[in-house]
Amino acid sequence: MKAVVAPWKKDEMKELKEAFSSPVVGLVDIGGIPAKQMLEMRSSLRESGIHLKSSRNTLLKRAVVSISSNRPGLESMNDLMAHKQIAVLKTEQNPFNIYQTLSKSKSKGPAKGGETADEDIVIEKGSTGFPAGPIVGDFQSAGFPAAIEKGEVVIRKKHTAVNKGEEISADVAAALTKLEIYPIEMGMDLLAAFDGETFYLSDVLDLDLDLFTSQIQSATSGAFNLAVNVAYPTTSTINTLLATAQRNSLSLALSAKITNSATVKQLLAEAYGSMLGLASQAGDGLDDELRDRLGSAQSAPAAAPEEATESKEDDSEDEEEEEEVSEEDAAAGLGALFG
The missing domain is CATH 3.30.70.1730 (Ribosomal protein L10, N-terminal RNA-binding domain)
Structure with a gap:
């Protein structure tokens, strides 16, 4: 069939x-x-x-x-x-x-008896909220230090009803439920x-998602730093690598006194400063032009506090004018000193 x-x-x-x-x-x-x-x-x-x-x-x-x-x-x-x-x-x-x-x-739910405690089940000292009556016997049968005081049932001292890993008996489970203690994770x-x-x-x-996220962030940061340190180009590191290379090349060019559009102003400024330093050691051998320039350089710091009160826009304009003048002054000063 x-x-x-x-x-x-x-x-x-x-x-x-x-x-x-x-x-x-x-x-x-x-x-x-x-x-x-x-x-x-x-x-x-x-x-x-x-x-x-x-x-x-x-x-x-x-x-x-x-x-x-x-x-x-x-x-x-x-x-x-x-x-x-x-x-x-x-x-x-x-x-x-x-x-x-x-x-x-x-969530936590009531024990029925026969379950294993996931953690210590502790009964705190104090009133149970029940008036004096037969229920005190139920608590005592479960091993709780229960007694009647001033017309109500109390737990006389802190008590561990069940230790972690132990089985919850039916008597203890019923007593815990009456005290509204729900030890079972449901x-x-x-x-x-x-x-x-x-x-x-x-x-x-x-x-642990929070810990995992933190570890990923730490690993990402470490990988980025490693890639930058070994000059490994990627879409994430290329901007940092180019900026680092630009700073290093500018520093090298200045150290080697290589003249180009990026270094000429700073090199001239350094030369001008060196010229003034040398001129200050010349004593009475200076001509009038160099003496005036040296006097202007020495008086410049005293005027700085007054300039600091001006607006940012005025400062920017003044700096541009000073840079233009400084190049001409540097060339003229060098000519006067060595020409």
């Missing part, structure tokens, strides 16, 4: 194949999440462009096998189907963004994601 596939299974397989054909697909562990919280999470994820489809693991595996022939790498999903409650996730988001989104959507765990090229396990996706 020929086996007949139920219509609902055909529809289910069609939806699963579409999900596993999405640009980015992932497997999510949804075990232990209450129905109400699950509905809220699904709704929130849909707003972020992340859609979930839960099904039987056997159907999920069949869908993976069917699609993996056209999407090499997807077959690794079947290695993670040992979890009891699995949902397939489909989206167009980056796998790292998906992991961060799911991590941020987690949410979806992304087991793996596939973007059509790379299969990412959760430990790879668990990335």
Whole structure:
């Protein structure tokens, strides 16, 4: 007798194949999440462009096998189907963004008993908010240092109810819930994601984005500095390299007394200054023109404070005029000294 596939299974397989054909697909562990919280999470994820489809693991595996022939790498999903409650996730988001989104959507929920504490569960000293009554016995049965004082139930001292890594008993879980202490992190765990090229396990996706961004920025800065230091031209370094080369060539030209349009003014200014320095040592042997020039150079610093009060535009115009005059003065001064 020929086996007949139920219509609902055909529809289910069609939806699963579409999900596993999405640009980015992932497997999510949804075990232990209450129905109400699950509905809220699904709704929130849909707003972020992340859609979930839960099904039987056997159907999920069949869908993976069917699609993996056209999407090499997807077959690794079947290695993670040992979890009891699995949902397939489909989206167009980056796998790292998906992991961060799911991590941020987690919240604390009540313990039911049998869970392992992720951290120390501590009960603080003080009032519980409950009036004197039988509930004090429930707290004491859970090992809490509870007592009745002034008509209410109190915790007499700070108490560690469960140490990290230990199992939470049913009595302790019930007592914690009454105190509105919710120690269990509830949410979806992304087991793996596939973007059509790379299969990412959760430990790879668990990335500190702020630290990673800082490291990328540091590496970029280091690479840029290295490229500049070894004079490696790229679109990022060429402007810096050209500016450095220009400064170095100008410095070399000035040191070698090479005359060109970029160095002539500074070389003449240095020569003029050297001439005045030499003239100041000549004593009475100076002619009237050199004596006047030397006197003008010595009186210039005294006039500087008054010039500083003028506007920037006037300063610029004066500097241009002084540069033009300084070239003529330099030539005339050199002629008078050595001519």
